[in-house]
Amino acid sequence: ATFGTLSDRLTETFRNLRTKGKLTPADVDGTVREIRRALLDADVALPVVKEFTAKVRERALSDEVNKALNPAQQVVQIVNEELIAILGGQQRRLQFAKNPPTVIMLAGLQGSGKTTFAGKLAKMLESDGHTPMLVAADLQRPNAVNQLQVVAERAGAAIYAPEPGNGVGDPVKVARDGVEAARRQQYDTVIIDTAGRLGVDAELMKQAADIRRAVDPDEVLFVIDAMIGQDAVNTAKAFQEGVDFTGVVLSKLDGDARGGAALSVASITGRPIIFASTGENLDDLEPFHPDRMASRILDLGDILTLIEQAQQAFDEAEALKVAEKLATETFTLEDFLDQMQQFKKMGSMKKMLSMLPGTGQMKQQIDNFDEREIDRTEAIIRSMTPSERRNPKILNGSRRLRIARGCGMTVTDVNQLVQRFDQAAKMMKTVARGGVPNIPGMGPV
Numbered sequence: 001a002t003f004g005t006l007s008d009r010l011t012e013t014f015r016n017l018r019t020k021g022k023l024t025p026a027d028v029d030g031t032v033r034e035i036r037r038a039l040l041d042a043d044v045a046l047p048v049v050k051e052f053t054a055k056v057r058e059r060a061l062s063d064e065v066n067k068a069l070n071p072a073q074q075v076v077q078i079v080n081e082e083l084i085a086i087l088g089g090q091q092r093r094l095q096f097a098k099n100p101p102t103v104i105m106l107a108g109l110q111g112s113g114k115t116t117f118a119g120k121l122a123k124m125l126e127s128d129g130h131t132p133m134l135v136a137a138d139l140q141r142p143n144a145v146n147q148l149q150v151v152a153e154r155a156g157a158a159i160y161a162p163e164p165g166n167g168v169g170d171p172v173k174v175a176r177d178g179v180e181a182a183r184r185q186q187y188d189t190v191i192i193d194t195a196g197r198l199g200v201d202a203e204l205m206k207q208a209a210d211i212r213r214a215v216d217p218d219e220v221l222f223v224i225d226a227m228i229g230q231d232a233v234n235t236a237k238a239f240q241e242g243v244d245f246t247g248v249v250l251s252k253l254d255g256d257a258r259g260g261a262a263l264s265v266a267s268i269t270g271r272p273i274i275f276a277s278t279g280e281n282l283d284d285l286e287p288f289h290p291d292r293m294a295s296r297i298l299d300l301g302d303i304l305t306l307i308e309q310a311q312q313a314f315d316e317a318e319a320l321k322v323a324e325k326l327a328t329e330t331f332t333l334e335d336f337l338d339q340m341q342q343f344k345k346m347g348s349m350k351k352m353l354s355m356l357p358g359t360g361q362m363k364q365q366i367d368n369f370d371e372r373e374i375d376r377t378e379a380i381i382r383s384m385t386p387s388e389r390r391n392p393k394i395l396n397g398s399r400r401l402r403i404a405r406g407c408g409m410t411v412t413d414v415n416q417l418v419q420r421f422d423q424a425a426k427m428m429k430t431v432a433r434g435g436v437p438n439i440p441g442m443g444p445v
């Protein structure tokens with residue numbers, strides 16, 4: 001759901017490209033403009049958007065695309081590759097120390113999901129055969145130590161926490177003692193939860209930097225709420241300057257975040273996203289894969305399949321012919337028949353429709369759609385004379401009766417077809433004028 005809107009917007013953009021053969025610079029510019037808008041609406045930071053679209057544009061206008069068998073598909077590939085690149089390229093795994101314990105320090109704003117992540121990470125590490133210990137160095141929030149204890153218990157992990165009333169006030173000492181305790185007790189990883197504030201402040205940064213200096217962690221993970229939107233960039237920059245971090249954890253990716261944070265933070269800080277946190281349960285944690293995330297953003301599998309199918313079915317000349325007929329309003333039943341056959345070539349209609357984004361409200365119609373309908377329609381049109389096909393207006397009662405007999409159907413069937421053709425012709429005119437984006441032949445569904 002997270003990238004839903006962004007995915008839909010990009011899919012829509014590519015849908016418009018899919019039947020084109022060669023791409024003109026105007027096609028490329030139009031597409032790049034749409035991508036730019038979609039990214040900005042998804043809260044991706046402006047500098048990131050600019051850099052991204054400039055790269056895509058440059059590559060889309062190059063020979064790489066010109067010479068491609070399928071230029072539209074090539075553009076989608078380019079966008080995919082560039083998305084992977086700004087998401088960090090290769091997957092980056094957690095790094096472990098040669099001499100245990102591996103020390104992992106968490107930083108981030110209050111409420112970003114640090115404590116929850118600490119529990120999730122502990123659980124994941126345990127299932128990988130590690131022996132993690134949590135350290136409660138968040139002494140700022142009254143309930144933080146307690147909360148970490150609850151999380152540790154749920155994760156079945158060990159915890160080092162200051163006794164109530166003892167050590168309160170010195171998180172640096174707690175962190176250092178925690179690492180010492182883990183070393184003594186031979187835990188192989190230490191996860192240090194630190195204090196956050198609601199906003200970035202100097203004292204918070206100093207505390208985090210002090211802890212970092214005291215325990216010299218192998219990883220400093222910056223936890224950021226994916227729903228934070230445009231603020232992601234400033235927050236991430238502040239933490240990078242104040243504490244610096246080795247990797248990013250995107251939390252709350254299950255919510256309805258618009259997804260921009262992911263693209264911005266990795267790109268602006270140059271630090272890899274290592275984990276995606278996707279829910280309130282301790283199991284809701286995934287290693288972050290830039291390529292998978294890019295595919296998710298693009299709904300890539302579906303887009304590529306659509307492009308392939310559409311391009312097999314329509315050649316450009318055909319599309320131009322139809323467009324011209326629509327524009328000059330000389331679209332006939334014969335063309336209608338043609339269109340239906342083209343459409344049939346695209347394979348199962350239901351499958352086709354279910355791959356299109358935003359067809360949720362059409363679900364009912366899709367389910368009710370009977371592919372044999374196309375065959376019946378075809379039979380009726382085939383019983384018409386060429387002049388009737390060209391000019392359905394001459395279809396009076398006796399002609400309709402003759403046609404019905406000819407194809408073994410009823411006059412009502414013929415009447416319905418003529419009615420649907422009228423509707424389809426009207427709708428396609430709207431499409432031809434740049435109205436509702438739609439698929440030719442969708443009228444009779």
Ligand code: GDP
Pocket residue numbers: 108109110111112113114115116117196251252253254255277278279280284
């Ligand atoms: P901290 O202040 O940084 O330690 O943040 P917490 O771990 O206490 O998380 C703040 C709130 O966000 C809590 O209500 C968590 O249950 C919730 N939360 C944390 N991670 C996620 C996540 O990945 N998805 C969702 N939906 N909620 C989360």
